[in-house]
Amino acid sequence: RQLKWDFQKHSDTGLGKTLDFKEMETAIDKSENEMKVTVYFFYCNKTQKHRSTSLAEEPENECKLTFTIKQGHINPSDKDLIVFKRSSGLCWSSVEQALRPLCQLLQAYAVPMAVVKAEQLVKLAQRWNGEWEGAPPVSSLISVLYNQGKVLDVLSRPGQRFKGEGGAKAAAVHIQSCWRRYTARSAYLRYCRCKWAVGTISLSWLMHTQLCRVKKALQARRFSHLENQRCRAQHLAANWNYIQGSKRTIIHIPSLGYSQSQRCNLRNFDVVQNIQIGRLCEIRDENVEVIYVCPMHLKEDMKQYYSSLLKSNRPQEESLAETLDTSLSKTQFIMLTPEAVDYFPVDMCLSSLLKYSPHTLQRIRRLVQGKHSYIVPGVAHVDDLAVADELGVPLMGPEPAVSQLYGTKSGARKIFRAAGVEMPPGAEDLYSLEQLHERLAELMVQHLDVTLWLFKMDSELGGSALCDVSHMKSYAWALNLYQRYGPDTWRSEGIQEPVVAQFLKEIPEWLSSHAHPANTSEHWAGFLQTFLRQGGVVEARPPSHSPSCVTVDLLLEPGGHISMLSCGDLLQSPCGLKVLGSSVPQTSLCSDTLQWIYTLVGQACLEKGIVGHVSGLALTSDLCLLQVWALDLHLSYSDHLAMTQMLLYSTQGTLSCQNSFEVPMSNTEQETEESAEKVQSRKRHAVLSSRLFHASLPMLYRSVFFQMCKAHGIGFNPQKKQGTLFALYDSSERRQIGMIVVSDSPQRALLTFAHNLSVIHQEISSSRTQGGTNFKVRVNVLMIPSACNQKHFSAAYSCLSSLNYNKYKFHI
Incomplete structure (x- = not known):
């Protein structure tokens, strides 16, 4: 109906006069019932009208028409083509236009024969006029073929494009384009690599320079911490006598500054650091106020227990929400927990946690403001210097570098050698297997009377191993030689050289078979690997079957005075390599011998720049006290000293090196008045x-x-x-x-x-x-x-x- 209106609109131009509007209305009405619009244009010329009617009346003949294209060329004399051309009539021009790209495709790929369906070709031509602006797609061209499968097989063969007309030229063009593309792509990739390398180098250089600046800043900061600590330590040493006799505040930080690997291997590291909670009992001196930095949050039962033990009100464990005006005057001690324990790993040492706890540092700074105070650390760590510098108080302990040097088993032997005290025959600073075997063979030859040899790692947490030389095959032969030549002749190198060579041959097998690690469950191979990585010492065990071991805790005061804080006999395991406890007072050494030994060791430590708390071990080789060996030295506050502080606070007793532990007794005890007056302790x-x-x-x-x-x-x-x-x-x-x-x-x-x-x-x-x-x-x-x-x-x-x-x- 819209077409009818358009034709009526243009009736003045003469177009409407050439159409039969009655026939058009009939066709439109018919198409409404079929949901399809078909418009027939009829020319007034009867001949043209007759031709259009003949094409519309014979659609079945068109469907059956096919013709053949060979090698991409159409035979003009083909009867089927002639019949199709005649039946097409006026639409042949569009059919020929659609047939041309099909022939070009078949020629390009050298398709031997293709059968074209005329009906599909006509539809393609009609679609081409309405849908495609250029050439139709290949899939549409192939769809008009009767033998589509065979043609597609030919088209899909590799290199088929270059077998048809213009194939050599197409191949040359393709090769040239591929080469140009390859060269362009290679140049682009080289450019990208160069650009990436430039960016990487520049970024690495920037990171390197930034890292160098950070390292220099950290080194300068640590150096300033060390210099400030030395200045404060000098001031503490100059005024120590006055500070010791006046009111003072001691900040106890029981930090264990071990290496990262050692801290990770310790189970419940925070509990291990809190074992020295007995430091609180140093308040038995009325002039001492204690600030104890706890590595964990304590619950109410723990607070109540230590409140009753220390005979004071409940300890104040400050939190961030509490006020900051509480002083130490009422309780004489306070326990603080750094807030970093809630955010940092458990295996961090306490000094590092305190370093990153600004609120706790501020709290401590206010508590010690205007008072004589100093820090008593645990095992020295570089963060101890940072905490001391942040608080502005001195650190009563060795510097971290000094502690790392002399806080090992090898360092302890160096101090004992400098002090001039006797120690077990042995060798230190062993880091290679050849060095271990050579030094062990020399020691065994020089000390044939020693039957047990100890292998101890340098680290304080390292294990130890024990081996009996009597299992060696050539040991009896060496003893016979020793008895034959005598002690004086045996010292010559010419006699000992063949024995050393024989021992060197047997030592590897002897160690792998008879060496047993004591403090670990691993075998000798694993122990030896750790021993050589950390370093260690080889020492002789005493020949006695029941040696006694004494532990002594010293205070190397900044003023140079050496005082003994505790001493006791160690309770050891049957193998003698594990410490299970101690008894107080010690009864294994006479007081003069013990005082002489710890005085020499303390003076040697002071010469090395070591101040603060030091604990050492001395071993008696027999019950008659004919020989005393210095075994080990720890440059830190010991667990035994913390327990001793709790003991002395609870009993109000005094411990002296005269093998006595005395406690005062009150008159309420059931005794006579005369005995009470005479017996004061x-x-x-x-x-x-x-x-x-x-x-x-x-x-x-x-x-x-x-x-x-x-x-x-x-x-x-x-x-x-x-x-x-x-x-x-x-x-x-x-x-x-x-x-x-x-x-x-x-x-x-x-x-x-x-x-x-x-x-x-x-x-x-x-x-x-x-x-x-x-x-x-x-x-x-x-x-x-x-x-x-x-x-x-x-x-x-x-x-x-x-x-x-x-x-x-x-x-x-």
Whole structure:
């Protein structure tokens, strides 16, 4: 109807006069019923009208028409083509236009024969006029063929394009275009690589320069920290006598500045750092105020326990939300936890956590403002200097570099050698296998009377191994040679050289077969690898079967004075390589010998620039005290000293190097007035152990644990100054505790300690409970009174024999 309106609109131009509008209306009305619009244009010329009618009346003939194209060429004399051309009529021009690209395609690909469907070709021609502006796509051209499959197989053959007309030229063009593309792509990639290299080099250079600037800034800052520490240390040394006699504040930071790998290998590193919580007991000096930096948050039960132990109000563990105007005047001590413990890994040392805790540093700075104060660290770390510089207080301890140099087993031997004290025959600074074998062979030849040799790693946490030389095949032969030549002739190199060569041949096999690591569960191969990586020493074990080991804690004051803070006999494992506890006071060495040894060692340490707390070990080779060897040296505050501080605070006693531990007694004790006037103090003996472990301890609340101990008579009597004290370390794991037993005799102290372990184990363990404990090892060691000297040995043995000790043994 729209066409009709358009034709009527243009009737003035004469176009409408050439059309039969009645026939058009009929066609339009018919198409509305069929949903299809078909417009027939009829010319007035009857001939043209007749031709259009003949094409419309014979569509079936057109469908059957096909013709053949060979090698891309059409045969004009082909009958089928002539019939198709005649039937096409006026639309042949458009058909011919669509047929031309089809022929070009077939010629280009040298298709031998293609059969064209005329009907599809006509439809393609009609679509071409309406849809495509250029040549139709190849898929449309192929769709008009009767043998599409064969033609597509020909077209898909590799290189078929270059076999048709103009193939050589197309190949040349293709090769040239590929080469040009390759050269252009290669040049572009070279340009990109050069551009990337320039960017990488420039970025690396910028990062390198920035890193150098940061390193220089850090070095300058650390150097300034060190210089400031030295200035403050000089001021502390100059005024130490005045500071020691006046009010002062001690900042205790029990940090363990081990290497990263060693800290990661320690389980519950925060609990290990908090074992020295006994430092709080230094407030027994009325002039001392203690700020204890705790590596973890403590719960209320821990605070209440140490509040009652220290006879004061509950300790104040400050948080960020609390006010900052609280002073130390009321409680004389305060516990602070750095806020960085909530954000940083557990294996970071406490000084590093405190360094990145600005609020805690500000709190400490306000607490020590205007007071004499200094820091007592743990194992030295570079962050100790940063914390001391941030707080503006001196550090009473060795510098980190000095501590790393002399805080090892090899460094301890250097100090002992400088001090002129006797030490076991051995060699230090061993880092290669050849060096180890050569030095060991020389030592074995020079000291044939030594049958046991110790291999100790330089690190404080490193293990040790023990090997018996009697298992060596040529050892008996070497002893015969030694007896034949005598001691004087044996010292000549000519006689010892063949023995050394023979030992060198046997040492590798001897070590791999008979060397046993003591503190680790690994084999000799793994121990040797770690030993050579960290370095270590080789030392002789004493020939006696029951050596006694004494530990001494010294304070090397900045003013140069050397004072002994604690001493005790170590309780060792049967192999003699593990420390299980200690007994106070020591009874293995005479006081003069002990004082002479620690004075020489302290003077040597002061000459090396070491100040602060130092703990050392001395070993007696036999019960007659004919020989004393200096074994080890630790340049830090020890666990034994922390437990001793708790012992002295609880008993208000005094410990001297004269083999005495005395406590004052009050007049309320059931004694006569005359005896009370004469006896002002009583001697006491104590057994200390800071690392008691039991897997079932977390199953009990602290209150239940103490009620259980009270029910069994385990407790401390402040009037008699004897009994049992516990040291608690954490509020979460609760697997480790420390225990102190005080009694009037060493035998009773040992037996009470063993009895307490037995009772606790029987109460908290069951047949279903699975887990580890080290209680049994302690009990087995305590059955032999190793802490007593020879004078008390018979009395101790008779005491042990008279008691039914089997009920105190553990059955684990």
